[in-house]
Amino acid sequence: MAKRDFYEILGINKSASQAEIKKAYRKKAIEFHPDKNPDDKDAESKFKEAAEAYEVLSDENKKARYDQFGHQAFEGGGGGYSGGGMNMDDIFSQFGDIFGGGGFSGFGGGFGGGGGQRRVKGSNLRVRLKLTLEEIANGVEKKIKVKRKVQAPGTTYKTCNTCNGAGQVTRVTNTILGRMQTAAPCPTCSGAGQIIDKKPSEADAQGMIAKEETIPVNIPAGVVDGMQLKVSGKGNEAPGNGVSGDLLVAIEEEAHESLQREGDNLHYDLYVSLPDAILGNSKEIDTVTGKVRIKIEAGMQSGKILRLRGKGIPSINGYGKGDLLVHVNVWTPKTLNKKQKEFFESMKDDEHFSPKPERSDKSFFEKVKDMFS
Numbered sequence: 001m002a003k004r005d006f007y008e009i010l011g012i013n014k015s016a017s018q019a020e021i022k023k024a025y026r027k028k029a030i031e032f033h034p035d036k037n038p039d040d041k042d043a044e045s046k047f048k049e050a051a052e053a054y055e056v057l058s059d060e061n062k063k064a065r066y067d068q069f070g071h072q073a074f075e076g077g078g079g080g081y082s083g084g085g086m087n088m089d090d091i092f093s094q095f096g097d098i099f100g101g102g103g104f105s106g107f108g109g110g111f112g113g114g115g116g117q118r119r120v121k122g123s124n125l126r127v128r129l130k131l132t133l134e135e136i137a138n139g140v141e142k143k144i145k146v147k148r149k150v151q152a153p154g155t156t157y158k159t160c161n162t163c164n165g166a167g168q169v170t171r172v173t174n175t176i177l178g179r180m181q182t183a184a185p186c187p188t189c190s191g192a193g194q195i196i197d198k199k200p201s202e203a204d205a206q207g208m209i210a211k212e213e214t215i216p217v218n219i220p221a222g223v224v225d226g227m228q229l230k231v232s233g234k235g236n237e238a239p240g241n242g243v244s245g246d247l248l249v250a251i252e253e254e255a256h257e258s259l260q261r262e263g264d265n266l267h268y269d270l271y272v273s274l275p276d277a278i279l280g281n282s283k284e285i286d287t288v289t290g291k292v293r294i295k296i297e298a299g300m301q302s303g304k305i306l307r308l309r310g311k312g313i314p315s316i317n318g319y320g321k322g323d324l325l326v327h328v329n330v331w332t333p334k335t336l337n338k339k340q341k342e343f344f345e346s347m348k349d350d351e352h353f354s355p356k357p358e359r360s361d362k363s364f365f366e367k368v369k370d371m372f373s
Contacts, residue, residue, distance in 0.1 A: 003071045006053035014067065018058065025054035065227065069316045072220055073227065120167070120192045122149070122238035122245035129249050131219065133256040133266075137288035137313050139221035146247060147210050149236040155207035157240040158197040162188035194240035206239045217249055222264070222316035225253035258286045264313045264322025269329060270306075272296055277330040287311050287324055294326065302330035 007014055010024040028050040030036070037043035056062045065073040125146055159165040163186035170183050185191035199207040215234050223229070228250050235245025253261070260267045268285055276283075280298035284291050287308070294306060305325055312322025336344070347353045 120242035152203035
C-alpha cells in the first residue's frame with residue numbers, strides 16, 4: 001500500500017513552522033498512544049505513522065529532501081530511513097522528551113507502561129558509497145563492510161543504583177517562583193539505567209567490542225549525489241537494553257566517461273564527420289542501459305539535438321524517466337590533402353554549400369529553451 005503524505009498524517013500544510021509540526025505530532029501521538037489504546041493495532045499503526053512523519057519533517061534537511069523527492073528520497077536497505085522499521089522503542093528513545101508531563105507512563109520509556117525507564121540509543125555510523133551512473137539508473141544492491149560496536153559475549157549488566165534504572169535523576173531547587181523540578185541524564189550510567197556487572201577482558205568500559213559485518217543495502221533507482229539513506233539498527237549497539245544506532249549511507253555519484261547528468265536527463269556529445277553529416281549514416285552511442293544505434297539524417301546540422309525519450313534516469317519520485325539528449329557536433333577536418341582542398345575550393349560559390357537557415361533550424365537559445373521545456 002502506498003505511503004500517506006507526511007503533511008496529511010500530521011494534519012498540517014507545507015508552510016507549517018517547526019513549532020506547529022511539533023505541536024501537531026504531540027497531538028497525534030497522544031491520541032494514538034498505546035497506553036490510551038491498549039491492544040488496538042490500528043492505533044499502534046497510526047502512532048508509528050505519526051512518529052515516522054515527525055522524524056522527517058522535524059529535521060530541516062530531511063524535510064527539504066522530502067519536499068523535493070517524496071518518500072523515495074529515503075528509500076534504501078532496511079527501509080531506507082527508520083520510519084519503515086521504527087518500533088516503539090525507537091520512538092520513545094528519539095521522541096520521548098517531546099511529551100514531558102504528557103501524563104502517559106510509556107512516554108520517554110519503553111513500550112507500554114513500564115516505569116519510565118529511558119532507553120539509550122547507540123551512535124550512528126556513516127559511510128560514503130560510490131555508484132556508477134548505470135547503478136543509479138537501474139537501482140542496485142550493495143554489500144557494505146562496516147565495523148560496529150556490539151555487546152561482547154558474556155557481558156552482563158545490573159540496575160544502576162544512582163537512578164534505580166530510570167536513566168535520569170531529578171533535582172529540586174527553590175526559586176523565587178517556588179520549587180522547580182528538573183531531570184537530567186544519570187551521571188553514573190549516562191542515561192542507560194544499567195551499569196556493567198561482568199565483562200570479558202577484551203571488552204571496553206561499556207562492555208562492547210568491535211565486530212566487522214557485511215550489510216546489504218538496496219539502493220533505489222534515481223538517487224542523487226549527496227543523498228543520504230538510512231539503514232535502521234545497523235549502527236553501533238547500545239549497552240544494556242538500549243537500541244542500536246543507524247547506518248547512514250551517503251551517495252557519491254561517479255563521473256561517466258561519455259554521459260553527463262542533469263537532474264533526470266542525460267547529455268551525450270556525438271561527433272560526426274562532414275561526409276556523414278552530408279550523406280547520412282547511423283551511429284552507436286552509450287546509454288545507461290547499454291548501447292543503442294541512432295540514425296543520422298542526410299544534411300544533419302551541427303548543434304542539432306536529438307531527444308531519446310525515456311533513456312535518462314528514473315525519477316526518484318516514481319514519475320517516469322528522464323530523456324537522453326544527443327548533441328550533434330559536425331567535425332570539421334583541420335588538415336586536407338591537395339585533392340580535398342581543390343574540391344572545397346571549387347565548392348566555395350556552389351549554392352548547395354551556401355548557408356540557408358530555415359525557420360525550422362532553431363537558434364542556440366531556442367534549442368536550450370526546448371531542452372528544459
